[in-house]
């Protein structure tokens with residue numbers, strides 16, 4: 001029989017261990033006190049963006065017995081049996097303790113009052129939210145975070161996201177005392193205060209009292225704070241409440257050796273609850289390497305814990321802070337090189353060995369962009385250039401340097417994957433090396449390595465242009481070129497191809513250059529755009545009239561039915577709440593459209609790289625739960641953005657309440673109604689790689705909503721690659737969602753007026769493409785199967801019946817093996 | 819001999835389809851340098867008669883048309899498929915006489 005491994009704790013590290021052992025012969029039983037599947041605690045603060053725990057879930061574990069919501073209450077090491085809270089007993093051959101940490105709550109009188117919370121689990125955040133929402137007194141809500149470290153600042157920022165003004169109280173004379181030195185802390189305080197956090201350093205709370213609706217905190221400094229909510233974030237302690245009679249480390253934690261084994265050879269400890277050779281770690285990366293060690297040990301290996309990098313970077317919007325290595329220069333004889341630029345708001349300190357040859361650590365505040373290249377150099381020789389004032393930080397990394405510290409992936413591993421051809425972009429590197437699947441901060445480094453390895457990160461559109469689509473867009477915009485031939489002559493080579501021609505046609509159309517079948521443009525268009533219909537496998541086309549928001553009158557519905565019947569078109573309801581009519585020949589398209597246009601329909605652009613549909617649920621009009629008019633907004637948006645040419649198709653949806661019946665979060669831009677207005681989510685995707693859209697702005701009114709969507713879409717259109725959906729674009733955007741928000745919400749680049757003007761021009765210039773064809777005999781003349789026999793149908797096309805409709809007879813194509 | 823259309827009716831870098839008396843079809847292209855090409859209109863990969871509707875351009879300087887169905891490129895002057903060298907489409911002689919395009 002297989003041996004049994006019992007894991008106590010289904011946190012990040014316990015989960016990782018099981019994932020590694022997934023294919024081993026061990027029978028694995030996991031006890032998790034929390035009732036939900038394992039989730040990404042590192043990203044806990046992002047929970048307040050969506051309040052959807054699904055977004056944080058770690059990959060589901062298959063092939064193990066998961067006992068969620070069941071705490072282990074005792075362990076009998078003699079009998080080798082674990083006892084769960086339900087009374088269940090499981091015997092083990094190996095036992096792994098992965099119980100994590102508990103938040104440390106200082107003994108302040110009043111700390112147990114309702115409204116006082118810790119910040120460790122999803123349930124904690126739900127409780128904090130409930131307290132905040134229950135606060136009914138008028139005016140802005142106010143909160144206190146006790147502890148000004150990394151987690152305290154994250155918690156304060158999360159409170160801010162819930163509409164609470166936070167006070168941060170830190171006993172040490174500066175914020176982030178563990179990571180940041182005196183010099184950097186002053187600047188850090190200023191940056192943090194810009195986020196509307198009130199900072200009190202060098203003091204602590206001496207008591208908390210309830211006063212009716214409020215909590216009153218008295219600080220040692222004499223100040224009294226009037227509060228709705230209190231969050232303790234004063235550090236963590238290894239969680240060892242489960243007493244196995246095993247020795248603990250000097251600062252707590254189950255004491256283990258370098259193999260992560262306790263004094264009992266059957267019992268291991270990993271993650272934050274472990275004191276490896278006496279040392280505990282409060283970061284996930286060391287925990288992951290402990291999981292690797294134990295997985296290897298119980299499979300008969302000899303791996304030991306290699307020690308850990310405790311570098312950290314604050315995950316706080318707008319505040320760049322990082323510290324790495326020996327940040328406080330505690331190494332004997334260490335020297336510091338400090339550059340403090342008060343004007344630019346940047347501080348950097350490098351710590352080097354006494355001979356100024358080895359980099360030991362550093363602190364960066366205000367601009368931590370060099371963190372990624374510096375961190376791997378710790379313990380290595382310092383390039384001399386670094387020590388010059390303002391020295392370049394673009395330095396060569398040694399092969400064994402860790403690029404991704406969360407998953408302990410070295411530069412060598414990554415370059416091997418690239419050079420052997422296993423991975424040629426960030427997504428593939430993620431999949432095969434796991435790099436960047438933790439905090440994600442190493443993505444820019446991965447890109448850099450790809451480029452250094454000469455992977456054609458070349459952004460060249462095709463053999464005819466060395467420019468990326470975004471660059472071409474700027475060239476066309478700046479030079480006002482209006483034809484492909486002029487563009488390729490001046491800025492490209494050759495005559496173009498099926499890649500650059502449609503891409504340029506799309507850019508020209510985005511910039512508003514008349515009908516897409518205008519004089520020269522027609523030769524650039526893909527067949528779909530050329531015939532304003534979607535080519536199907538037998539050479540016929542499908543027809544999709546626009547039905548904004550999915551709302552249609554019976555009269556119009558009847559017209560569609562009549563047209564379909566008269567031309568024998570196969571009819572199908574699409575996923576975008578409209579109707580697709582299949583099987584029209586080139587010759588039939590104008591006649592069909594004449595009838596549709598006469599009945600008040602217009603092109604649905606199903607054929608174009610442009611806005612498809614804005615789906616909607618029925619919203620307040622009919623639905624008992626609706627809080628806003630989702631149909632009205634969907635129609636307004638669809639009419640606003642119809643015909644907008646973009647790097648790829650655009651889909652949207654509007655839901656009338658948080659139940660999300662319109663599936664807005666799987667769209668390029670999705671809107672969900674709230675009591676106070678609208679939440680805008682961007683860069684979602686269904687299809688091959690589904691992605692939930694990210695919250696960009698919340699609780700905005702319709703005017704602000706449209707303003708942000710205008711900017712978002714135009715920014716995407718200008719900067720995305722050819723055929724890159726918004727999801728992939730955002731994933732690849734340097735700085736990600738934060739950067740996007742800086743650009744389109746905060747207008748950091750000062751381009752928003754320009755983006756809005758471009759959208760305004762699109763809206764005012766919009767004209768129905770099909771009407772444009774019907775009114776122009778020259779364009780109409782192209783809709784013939786044969787120039788020498790207009791009106792003669794293509795003899796290769798034939799149909800058969802299936803379930804009462806016409807479907808194509810499959811064309812005999814056996815002579816070519818595909 | 820089949821009359822296709824007036825030369826004036828052709829647009830550079832675009833194709834048109836012509837029906838032959840035997841029911842077969844030919845795609846006729848005018849390239850930017852003024853050269854005429856004629857290939858079978860049926861795309862051998864999909865079986866659909868659509869090559870005339872493909873995008874005309876060049877691959878490494880060789881004039882091609884790209885099938886709109888699965889995007890293989892065919893060399894205009896030889897009919898050879900550049901993506902699958904074992905496949906090709908027939909080439910037809912084409913000329914302009916008195917301003918009229920003819921397949922001979």
Ligand SMILES: Cc1cc2nc3c(=O)[nH]c(=O)nc-3n(C[C@H](O)[C@H](O)[C@H](O)COP(=O)(O)OP(=O)(O)OC[C@H]3O[C@@H](n4cnc5c(N)ncnc54)[C@H](O)[C@@H]3O)c2cc1C
Nearest residue numbers: 009011012013032033041042071072099100271272283284
């Ligand atoms: C807000 C926040 C931000 C963070 N940011 C970062 C960061 O940027 N970088 C970084 O490296 N780290 C960060 N961390 C720390 C990181 O989350 C932890 O290092 C990591 O989660 C540790 O994993 P673990 O498995 O040891 O413990 P945990 O993830 O805490 O899991 C322990 C689990 O064991 C369960 N458990 C305990 N006792 C029992 C029992 N008797 N029976 C059954 N189950 C039990 C607990 O309920 C818990 O679910 C952050 C933490 C927080 C809270």
Ligand code: SF4
Nearest residue numbers: 617623626656657661
């Ligand atoms: S999303 Fe809300 S408003 Fe819309 S249909 Fe569903 S429950 Fe009703």
Ligand code: FES
Nearest residue numbers: 404406438439440
């Ligand atoms: S450094 Fe955190 S994921 Fe790579």
